[in-house]
Amino acid sequence: MRRIYSIGGGKGGSGKSFIAASLGILLAKQGKRVVLVDLDLGASNLHTLLGQKMPEKGLDEYIDKTVSRLEEVAVLTTIPNLYLLSSTRCSLEIANLFYAQKLKIINAIKNLPFDYILLDLGPGTNFNTLDFFLIAPEGLFVTTPEPTAIENTFIFMKSVYLRKLKLSLKEANMWHICQEEIAKLSRGALKSPLDLISILTARDPEKGRIFEDLLSNLEFRLILNKFRGQVKENLGEQLVEVCNRHVYPSFDFLGNISYDNRVYESIIARDIFIKKYPYTKTVSDLQSMIRNLTGEEQEVVQVRVQR
Amino acid sequence: MIKKFKDLNYYELLRIPYNASSFEIRQAYKHILAIYEENSLATYSLFVEDERKVILSKIEDAFLTLIDDKKRESYDNNLVSMGEVSDKMFTDKEQKKAIPIFQTNESRTSNNSLTRIKKKIQEKEAADFAATMLKRDQITGKDLKNLRESLGIELEEIFQATKISPTTLAAIEKDDMVNLPPKIYLISFLKSYAEALQIDPKQVVDGYIKNIP
Ligand SMILES: Nc1ncnc2c1ncn2[C@@H]1O[C@H](COP(=O)(O)OP(=O)(O)OP(=O)(O)O)[C@@H](O)[C@H]1O
Numbered sequence A: 001m002r003r004i005y006s007i008g009g010g011k012g013g014s015g016k017s018f019i020a021a022s023l024g025i026l027l028a029k030q031g032k033r034v035v036l037v038d039l040d041l042g043a044s045n046l047h048t049l050l051g052q053k054m055p056e057k058g059l060d061e062y063i064d065k066t067v068s069r070l071e072e073v074a075v076l077t078t079i080p081n082l083y084l085l086s087s088t089r090c091s092l093e094i095a096n097l098f099y100a101q102k103l104k105i106i107n108a109i110k111n112l113p114f115d116y117i118l119l120d121l122g123p124g125t126n127f128n129t130l131d132f133f134l135i136a137p138e139g140l141f142v143t144t145p146e147p148t149a150i151e152n153t154f155i156f157m158k159s160v161y162l163r164k165l166k167l168s169l170k171e172a173n174m175w176h177i178c179q180e181e182i183a184k185l186s187r188g189a190l191k192s193p194l195d196l197i198s199i200l201t202a203r204d205p206e207k208g209r210i211f212e213d214l215l216s217n218l219e220f221r222l223i224l225n226k227f228r229g230q231v232k233e234n235l236g237e238q239l240v241e242v243c244n245r246h247v248y249p250s251f252d253f254l255g256n257i258s259y260d261n262r263v264y265e266s267i268i269a270r271d272i273f274i275k276k277y278p279y280t281k282t283v284s285d286l287q288s289m290i291r292n293l294t295g296e297e298q299e300v301v302q303v304r305v306q307r
Numbered sequence B: 001m002i003k004k005f006k007d008l009n010y011y012e013l014l015r016i017p018y019n020a021s022s023f024e025i026r027q028a029y030k031h032i033l034a035i036y037e038e039n040s041l042a043t044y045s046l047f048v049e050d051e052r053k054v055i056l057s058k059i060e061d062a063f064l065t066l067i068d069d070k071k072r073e074s075y076d077n078n079l080v081s082m083g084e085v086s087d088k089m090f091t092d093k094e095q096k097k098a099i100p101i102f103q104t105n106e107s108r109t110s111n112n113s114l115t116r117i118k119k120k121i122q123e124k125e126a127a128d129f130a131a132t133m134l135k136r137d138q139i140t141g142k143d144l145k146n147l148r149e150s151l152g153i154e155l156e157e158i159f160q161a162t163k164i165s166p167t168t169l170a171a172i173e174k175d176d177m178v179n180l181p182p183k184i185y186l187i188s189f190l191k192s193y194a195e196a197l198q199i200d201p202k203q204v205v206d207g208y209i210k211n212i213p
């Protein structure tokens, strides 16, 4: 069965790409066919985390119709079973895609013939980022224990829900109803997707219910990256509880990923951290994260240094 | 319909069952306070000062109401009469009423059982039993129950030692997923349970969590 995960989180530098790459490597090591899709258009760098030079083809060749099927531009990495669909060659203008183009890309991504499709997103909350994040019904939010990162993650989460709701309402030709009501509220009063749902429900309980169900189909998980000893052990669980109460009740905690200086050093040296340092706390954290995610009982994956 | 935070009743706010024991209420209060208190990283950026004040005072009200038997009863009655909660939810309350029976000799009894457990667990048979169980990767409620029974300990004694409600204890021993408390409490309850039986809490928690989906 094909599984798609988006990996986002709002704050730049929280480790989204590192988590995406690591997740991809570990799943590929289990024999799954995995494709990493770099959707940080205009600033993509996933290849660097994989110790790879800039790929020669990518999303750009699909957009300009050099190839007709998206999978043709997914290149095999140095890790067996792991493919990279890069967007390095997408020029900055492409970061502002036309809506029709965007839909075409989204559909093609959904249909990529792989066991796992992992979407690495850029920072911020622009519409492209939100729409790409929403390709997957299952999303992973990466944050770090800093107040600024947590703040941006909350903002990103709410934006994701509101975007989903807005697009669905537009599709159902109901957006104008909400728009009037939102305009009536004071600025910034729309605090959570539940506010919008209750506006809808007040108008029409039946419809409110439908859209509530729609949002409930999304399944989100939180990852606390760059975790250090001095941070409260249960911060991640606390955050998830807060998300479930103040954003939307669809969050689970996937685990803490320990901070390790060598992550940075590996990138500089074009090494792959989890291959070079397989017995670190960070790697065992990543492995237990995967177990939590896939829910399968997997034997501990041995990642050997390949020369 | 999913309730908004401001519409949660005190039980939902503290995330405790309607028949929660005073121990559970205290635990839940400590837990939620840590999330919403002034400098909590988890909610640092989420609320302006006034919003936080409102939340904290509601938490305070919830705690002070539920911890006080009289206030709690009238709050409960109010919930039922407003149709918020069906009185069915409170049927388990018989259990709560039964608590005073155990409480009369509370400290003496729990000390007694504690010393008794201590003696028992040192006997070879019981020690072996516990060791075999702890070696297992997964620990089920049935394992815990077997150990408890082999030590000759009643469920009520665990309740006295831990103040975890007998309903919750029973759910733990039956691996009754539906009635288990939220994971965050479950972990703390399992710890207390293990401590009461004087076996390694960490192993019990890890083993039990692995056993539930
Ligand atoms: N667990 C970790 N321990 C130590 N350093 C880490 C860890 N995770 C990520 N980093 C470092 O943080 C930096 C940012 O990581 P990464 O590029 O994955 O973040 P990002 O969220 O994808 O950033 P962007 O928003 O720019 O796409 C990198 O230099 C990386 O080495």
Ligand SMILES: [Mg+2]
Pocket (backbone or CB within 6 Å): A016, A017, A018, A040, A045, A120, A121, A122
């Ligand atoms: Mg990145």
